Amino acid sequence: MTPARTRRLLEDCAAAHFNCVRVWGGGCYPQDFFYDICDELGLLVWQDFMFAQEAYPLTPSFAREVRAEVEDNVRRVRHHPCVALWCGGSQVEQEGRSARQKADHIRLFEYLIPQALEEVDPDACYWPSSPSSGGGFDDPNGWDRGDMHAVGEDHRESGARYASAFGMESWPCLSTVETFTQPGDRNLSSYVMDRRQPSEESAARMAARLQKRFLWPKDFESALYAGQLLQAQEARRMAEGFRQNRGRCMGALYWHLNDCWPGASCSSIDYTGRWKALHYFARRFYTPVLLSCQEDLMGREGTERGLRFSVANETRAPRHVLVKWALRDQRSQVRREETIALTVPPLSSVWLDPIALPEANPRADFISYELWENGGRTSFATALFVPAKHYSFLAPGLACRVEEDEIVVTARAYAQGVEIQNAGEDLVLDDNYFDMLPGERRVKILRGEPRGLRVRSVYS
Numbered sequence: 001m002t003p004a005r006t007r008r009l010l011e012d013c014a015a016a017h018f019n020c021v022r023v024w025g026g027g028c029y030p031q032d033f034f035y036d037i038c039d040e041l042g043l044l045v046w047q048d049f050m051f052a053q054e055a056y057p058l059t060p061s062f063a064r065e066v067r068a069e070v071e072d073n074v075r076r077v078r079h080h081p082c083v084a085l086w087c088g089g090s091q092v093e094q095e096g097r098s099a100r101q102k103a104d105h106i107r108l109f110e111y112l113i114p115q116a117l118e119e120v121d122p123d124a125c126y127w128p129s130s131p132s133s134g135g136g137f138d139d140p141n142g143w144d145r146g147d148m149h150a151v152g153e154d155h156r157e158s159g160a161r162y163a164s165a166f167g168m169e170s171w172p173c174l175s176t177v178e179t180f181t182q183p184g185d186r187n188l189s190s191y192v193m194d195r196r197q198p199s200e201e202s203a204a205r206m207a208a209r210l211q212k213r214f215l216w217p218k219d220f221e222s223a224l225y226a227g228q229l230l231q232a233q234e235a236r237r238m239a240e241g242f243r244q245n246r247g248r249c250m251g252a253l254y255w256h257l258n259d260c261w262p263g264a265s266c267s268s269i270d271y272t273g274r275w276k277a278l279h280y281f282a283r284r285f286y287t288p289v290l291l292s293c294q295e296d297l298m299g300r301e302g303t304e305r306g307l308r309f310s311v312a313n314e315t316r317a318p319r320h321v322l323v324k325w326a327l328r329d330q331r332s333q334v335r336r337e338e339t340i341a342l343t344v345p346p347l348s349s350v351w352l353d354p355i356a357l358p359e360a361n362p363r364a365d366f367i368s369y370e371l372w373e374n375g376g377r378t379s380f381a382t383a384l385f386v387p388a389k390h391y392s393f394l395a396p397g398l399a400c401r402v403e404e405d406e407i408v409v410t411a412r413a414y415a416q417g418v419e420i421q422n423a424g425e426d427l428v429l430d431d432n433y434f435d436m437l438p439g440e441r442r443v444k445i446l447r448g449e450p451r452g453l454r455v456r457s458v459y460s
Contacts, residue, residue: 003033005273006033007037009258009269009273010038010043012279013041013043014043016268016280017282017283019043019044020043020046020084021038021044022048022130022165023048024048024052024165025050025051025090025092026053026090032076035077039080039081044084045080045082045084046084047077047085047087048130049073049086049088049113051088051090051109052090052091052092054092054095055097055098055101056092057101063112066108066112066116067116071120074086074117074120075120075121078120078124085125085127086124087126087129088108088126088127088132089129089130090130091131092105093128093129093140094129094131094132094149102137106136109129110128110136127146130164130165131149131164132146132147134146143160143161144161147160147161147162148163148164150165151168151255151266159248162250163238163249164251164253165253165255166253166255167235167255167256168231168235169197169202170228170231170264170277171188171223172271173224173225173274173425174221174425175272175424175425176270176272177224181193186220188207196264198263206227206264209230213389214230214389214458222460225419225456228276228277229277231276231277232281232433233281235278235282235285236285238254239252239254240290240310243290243314244292244294246314246348247348254266254268254278256268257269258270258271268282272426274426275432280431280433280434283431284379284431287378289311289312289313289314289344289371289373289378290311291311291321291369291381292309292310292311292312293307293308293310293381294308294310295307295383305358305360305362306355307357308351308352308354309323309340309352309355309369310349310351310352311371312344312348312350313344313345313346313347315346316346318343318346319344320341320342320343321341321343321344321371322339322340322341322371322372322373323339323340323341323342323369323370323371324338324340324371325337325355325367325370326367327357327365327366328366329361330364330414331394332413335359336357336359360385362385362386363390363392364392366384366385366414367383367385368380368381368435368437380434380435381435382414382416384416393458393459394414395413396412396413396414396415396438396459398411398415400420400455402450402453403442405444406445407429407445408440408441409440409455410440411436411437411439411441414436414437414438415436416458417434417435417458418434418441418457419433419455419456420443420454420455421453423452426447426448427445427447428445428447429444429445429446431443
């Protein structure tokens with residue numbers, strides 16, 4: 001953890017519109033330069049004390065150690081404006097506990113630590129655990145109070161109050177996988193790949209989700225791409241759902257940012273520093289003014305086909321925007337379209353009226369939607385009525401070329417999840433893993449050399 005590596009990581013957070021990062025209790029206290037960089041970049045820090053997923057017997061000697069740990073670390077960083085919250089630890093309240101363990105827990109996390117914190121930083125904010133509903137083992141991962149974790153789950157409609165951990169696993173790209181495998185290991189079920197899974201259930205869970213959304217990948221590298229796209233799509237669904245319910249839900253931190261070793265994980269940036277699809281999706285779903293589509297209405301059995309849009313404004317000024325959507329056929333021809341003008345108040349989320357689409361052909365039509373502000377388009381996305389594996393994609397004929405600091409992608413048909421990569425898979429672009437209509441799309445090169453370029457989509 002060098003200053004340069006940490007700066008790159010935090011600058012990548014700022015580039016993806018983060019305004020907060022959480023240091024979880026299963027890691028370590030960052031060095032001073034971490035907080036200096038967060039101050040500089042305007043990133044708030046949710047700082048766990050280093051306790052995680054265990055019952056801690058509170059002996060007198062351990063109590064003295066904990067008090068010294070709290071006092072030393074808080075004194076060290078309390079002058080940093082970035083430190084927004086101190087938290088007792090990660091998943092220390094939601095685990096099953098005996099009566100004695102519960103008593104020790106309450107004394108430690110609801111008396112000793114907050115008392116020590118108040119003595120050295122009386123203005124600090126403290127939260128007893130993540131997740132928690134406020135302490136006392138009172139529904140610690142509940143949805144109606146405090147914060148919650150939903151890793152490996154989909155709770156888009158549940159309306160959490162604060163999502164401090166959500167997401168699912170994916171593998172890194174092939175170039176990173178090659179750093180810990182031999183050619184014979186490069187199979188999703190090999191011994192080495194299994195040993196790089198976060199849990200015994202992870203591989204089966206990833207495979208089941210992949211099969212639910214996509215056709216089974218044709219080869220190992222395609223499976224890595226499809227898994228990253230699936231991870232990003234599910235995180236986007238949840239993050240957009242949380243933002244659509246702004247006012248009830250007041251924060252969404254996905255699990256997790258970076259890796260301590262290369263392997264399958266929930267990270268958006270892999271161990272080598274390469275951006276996974278999720279980090280590009282985060283750059284879009286954390287954008288301050290977000291247009292999102294409640295896709296759940298589109299393919300739910302027994303309901304009339306339709307959709308509903310939401311615009312979330314995380315800025316301190318009203319935003320005057322245009323929402324443009326279209327129902328398109330397989331060739332991207334418009335079957336129906338509409339432009340809606342609205343003003344979104346500051347720090348709020350606004351729902352548009354539901355739209356019924358009984359005329360839509362689920363396997364051949366799709367929705368495109370875009371947000372316009374001050375005469376320019378600020379976002380573009382698409383939505384399907386069915387899982388991608390059931391949609392009749394036409395061959396998009398993707399190609400790309402380089403023009404100065406831009407890569408120009410061309411398509412002959414609608415393409416979903418367009419990935420641009422160079423030979424080393426270390427490009428960082430201002431957008432990637434995006435959807436596009438027939439025509440051209442220009443993306444800026446932020447980092448890396450555009451040599452050996454390739455482009456693919458879900459059709460591949």
